[in-house]
Amino acid sequence: MKEILKEALEFLKAKDVEYADARYEEHQREEIEVESAHLKSFSYSQDKGVGIRVLFDGGWGFAATDTLSKNSVMKAAELALEIAKESARTAKEKVRLAEEPSHVDTFKSPAQVDPFSISKAEKIELLKEATSVMMKNEKVKRAVGTMDFRKIHKVFVNTEGSDIEQDITISGAGIVAFAVSEEGFQVRSYPSSFGGDYATRGWEFVQEMKLIENAEKVAGEAAALLSAPEIEPGEYDIIIDGQQMSLQVHESCGHPTELDRVFGSEISFAGGSFLQPELLNKLKYGSDIVNITADATLEGGLGSFGYDDEGVKARMSYLVKDGLFVGYLMDRQTAAKLGLRSNGAARADSWSNMPIIRMTNINLLPGDKTLDELISEIDYGFLLATNKSWSIDDMRVNFQFATEIAYEIKGGKLTGKIFKNPVYYGKTTEFWNSCDGIANKDFWHIWGVPNCGKGQPGQVMWVGHGTSPARFRKVKVGVAR
Amino acid sequence: MRTDQFYRNLMRLLHDTFPGYEFLVTATSTKRDLTRFANSEIHQNISQETLRMEGVFIKDNKMAVVSSGDVSMEGLKKLKEQVDEILENTEELNFKFKMPPLRMEYPYYMDEEDMLNVHPLKRRELFELIRSIADENNLKAFGYVANTESEVSVMSTSGLYLYHSATYADFNTVLLNENMTGSYTSATAKNFEQLQIEDKVREIVTLARKNVPEEEIDPGQYTVILGPEAVADIFSYFVYGALNGFAYETKTSSAVKYLGKKIGPNFLTFKDDPEDDRQIKYPFDSVGTKRTTFPVIENGEFKNILYSYQTALLFGKEPTGHTVSMLQPYMAFVMNPVINGGNMTKEVLFSKVDRGIYIHRIHYMNIVDPAKLSLTGMTRDGLFIVENGEITKAVKNMRFNVNFYKLLENLKGLSKETYNPAGYSTPFIAPYALVESFNFTSKSDH
Structure with a gap:
């Protein structure tokens, strides 16, 4: 296939394109869902195809095909060129790309045990056992366990001489308990909600979750939430657990630092960003202890890779340093507009889609406190855990999150009392400037978010967030009215 | 477009590859072309052609759910290996799976002639129309214009065979003023004409100007x-x-x-x-x-x-x-x-x-x-x-x-x-x- 891709690029070079790249991808996916100790669905997907991107006279064209004959790939190259010419004819501002050296390399994500090598029966059995444990709690009427494994093989070549092959393995799993009463239902998830936790790792990642061992606690909390009170709306000091922090970072830092949003590419759909270029290196985004990075080199992070989908080598860069807004997520096109180099954030979820700016691993760097120390400095407040709902405005300023559970803190200690349906809300920079404590590296974990939507046509990307629990002062908390 | 005959051939191929299995399969082909613009400039202009086959394969009331973008002989053989492995490793369903009843109907052809093989020039013209309205009113245009051809076929070992093809067009546009606030419109319709792009975009000009x-x-x-x-x-x-x-x-x-x-x-x-x-x-x-x-x-x-x-x-x-x-x-x-x-x-x-x-x-x-x-x-x-x-x-x-x-x-x-x-x-x-x-x-x- 690589030879065919290279022939397509030679054809395009002969047509005087400024730049072209060709990507071949093969995807395999296995998804398992067990409901209350019964297998609900076991599915396997396979998919492959080629996407060709052409820059001609400052205009982009992209064509993708799943017919992999040489003839078909060459036709896709011709079509991409034809489309690029149409783009160029109307362009007042020509696209330019930031410099990037060519790379000839391979990358493989660090899976110790290939999840596809584990028997399907073993995977099902693990989920059946975990859901059986949850169902022992009489108030739990549904217990769901899921696993999701992917293998992605990518070949990337471009007209600048890059020739990159990557093999990415993704593993994810989680369990959920639904406790039901006459009044309604409550949900608890472990280790994360909406499908569990994910990483670019192998079967060992799932084993480390200890789903069965945690099932009883998950079920117990779901049942206890049925009769739990709701928090009286007001301003409270709160600690947000690592899992919910991952969504907080995702929505209020990851998305607004996407430079294509800043330049308006998503205005009609995903929205814009309040982080305009004139604020770069000037805006006090958060308190001095807030440091946020984009880092696709973190071993095992769901947003880790060797090279992005325009052949830029993975790297770490700061988005927020000592509370100051200092950087964006960029591709080669947007980086060039700022006179910078890309930091490797151009990603496509499939061969059939053109790469756009996506998060990699966007991380709140650990602080210096233990969780107990964070708790001990709160007179009255809450520890909020596990995302239940998220929403943020189109400029990424006003956010509202719901979590599955809130644990009461009184006199510097957890009281053991829990609250249902907690919601907190605020504005991005006010919120981050109220951060006065972040748990240390012992509490830090790279959470996987496998369902980040963006773009038209829509793309669903897998991204990571390294976070630990963090404390925020005087945050508006309350049940949505 | 692959046409009805392609899916009938696929059904025969499935029968050959999966003898003794019950199956219920949907095959979908989509060709989607989309031109996206921001700040009154095209920034993304694409054409995607995809085929996806999804289905359930049943044996002894055990079920394998599979999906493939590769329906070549080689692709189906690889899929069969996975189907067999899933069936071997799973238990019977906790309900009796029944195939839908035999039903054959004439193909539904719902394509609009002028929505087939649309040249990218057409979308450029529509974009330029939107941009001209924005320019006239000192606004910037953001959005997309797209056209889609699709085919869906459902087939089963119980004698079900259905096919329909359709085309449609869709767009959205935000017009922004100097304050970078504005207004939005969108539509999906059977063809570009029914989108009424010009009318819809002109309708939001007043709101876009007023939104300060x-x-x-x-x-x-x-x-x-x-x-x-x-x-x-x-x-x-x-x-x-x-x-x-x-x-x-x-x-x-x-x-x-x-x-x-x-x-x-x-x-x-x-x-x-x-x-x-x-x-x-x-x-x-x-x-x-x-x-x-x-x-x-x-x-x-x-x-x-x-x-x-x-x-x-x-x-x-x-x-x-x-x-x-x-x-x-x-x-x-x-x-x-x-x-x-x-x-x-x-x-x-x-x-x-x-x-x-x-x-x-x-x-x-x-x-x-x-x-x-x-x-x-x-x-x-x-x-x-x-x-x-x-x-x-x-x-x-x-x-x-x-x-x-x-x-x-x-x-x-x-x-x-x-x-x-x-x-x-x-x-x-x-x-x-x-x-x-x-x-x-x-x-x-x-």
Whole structure:
């Protein structure tokens, strides 16, 4: 296939394109869902195809095909060129790309045990056992366990001489308990909600979750939430657990630092960003202890890779340093507009889609406190855990999150009392400037978010967030009215 | 387009590759071309051609769910290895899987001639039309124009074979003023002409110019008029959050409390209607269940929820024609959503408001409490004061928290006129809505 891709690029070079790249991808996916100790669905997907991107006279064209004959790939190259010419004819501002050296390399994500090598029966059995444990709690009427494994093989070549092959393995799993009463239902998830936790790792990642061992606690909390009170709306000091922090970072830092949003590419759909270029290196985004990075080199992070989908080598860069807004997520096109180099954030979820700016691993760097120390400095407040709902405005300023559970803190200690349906809300920079404590590296974990939507046509990307629990002062908390 | 014959050949190939198995397969080909623009410049211009086969393969009442983009002999052989491995390693289903009954119909050809093999020049021309309207009014244009050709075929070992082909066009546009605020429009229709791009874009010019918010309102309860985009968005969450039969049967749906009850005024009817003239008709769902007009809320009564084929088998119900994907066999969705026009004209609807708020569009809605179907979201692309029935000035965006069922209790009017904002590959036919006691809960900065 690589030879065919290279022939397509030679054809395009002969047509005087400024730049072209060709990507071949093969995807395999296995998804398992067990409901209350019964297998609900076991599915396997396979998919492959080629996407060709052409820059001609400052205009982009992209064509993708799943017919992999040489003839078909060459036709896709011709079509991409034809489309690029149409783009160029109307362009007042020509696209330019930031410099990037060519790379000839391979990358493989660090899976110790290939999840596809584990028997399907073993995977099902693990989920059946975990859901059986949850169902022992009489108030739990549904217990769901899921696993999701992917293998992605990518070949990337471009007209600048890059020739990159990557093999990415993704593993994810989680369990959920639904406790039901006459009044309604409550949900608890472990280790994360909406499908569990994910990483670019192998079967060992799932084993480390200890789903069965945690099932009883998950079920117990779901049942206890049925009769739990709701928090009286007001301003409270709160600690947000690592899992919910991952969504907080995702929505209020990851998305607004996407430079294509800043330049308006998503205005009609995903929205814009309040982080305009004139604020770069000037805006006090958060308190001095807030440091946020984009880092696709973190071993095992769901947003880790060797090279992005325009052949830029993975790297770490700061988005927020000592509370100051200092950087964006960029591709080669947007980086060039700022006179910078890309930091490797151009990603496509499939061969059939053109790469756009996506998060990699966007991380709140650990602080210096233990969780107990964070708790001990709160007179009255809450520890909020596990995302239940998220929403943020189109400029990424006003956010509202719901979590599955809130644990009461009184006199510097957890009281053991829990609250249902907690919601907190605020504005991005006010919120981050109220951060006065972040748990240390012992509490830090790279959470996987496998369902980040963006773009038209829509793309669903897998991204990571390294976070630990963090404390925020005087945050508006309350049940949505 | 691959044509009906391709899928008949695929069915033969499946019979050859999977002898002795029962199967129920959907094969879908899609060619989608999309031109996207921002700041009145094209920034993305693409063509995608994809084929996807999804299906269930059954042996001894064990089930393997598979999907493949590769339907070559080699691809199917590889798929068979996976099917066999899944079947060997799984237990019998906890219900008896039955194939849908034998049914063969003439192919549905719903292509529009001028929507086949559309040259990228056509989309460029449409983009230039939008840009020219923006330029005339000192605005910038953002959005996309797209055309799609699709084919769907459903086939089974029980003798089911169905095929339909369709084409459609869709677009959206935001026009922004110097303040970088503006207004939005969108549509999905059978062809470019029916999108009425020029009319729709010109219609939002006034709002885009007017949307320069210098004031803000306080959180609280307001009488609001929701534009069709906002109405469609809110009802989409009702579909997603309340209509799934599996969640209902397991008592994890807000519908448990409300199904069969009066939840809205008499003038409210919401249905899945493949027969609506403006819809991109899905004549059958992904397991071949024939689709007909299906009332969800009729004259204010919550009449029906949706049962996917497999949910129906599991709970002894009738499938309702809403299975969207073999890969998500318990998911069910309204494919041709229509809210009927209401009890007064748009003009009269606005005239009912002495002082209130007009919400043009909603951003990033989500379900806060699924048990109650409590929703939150932000307004975007225009939040305006309405005084004496007229939109007078823009205010800054607000967050709202509303309960869907309470919102229906407070629904006081729907416009007779309905619109076709872009939904999930089909339009969501929706009117303007007048709602009292709409709950804004916090402010934003823009």
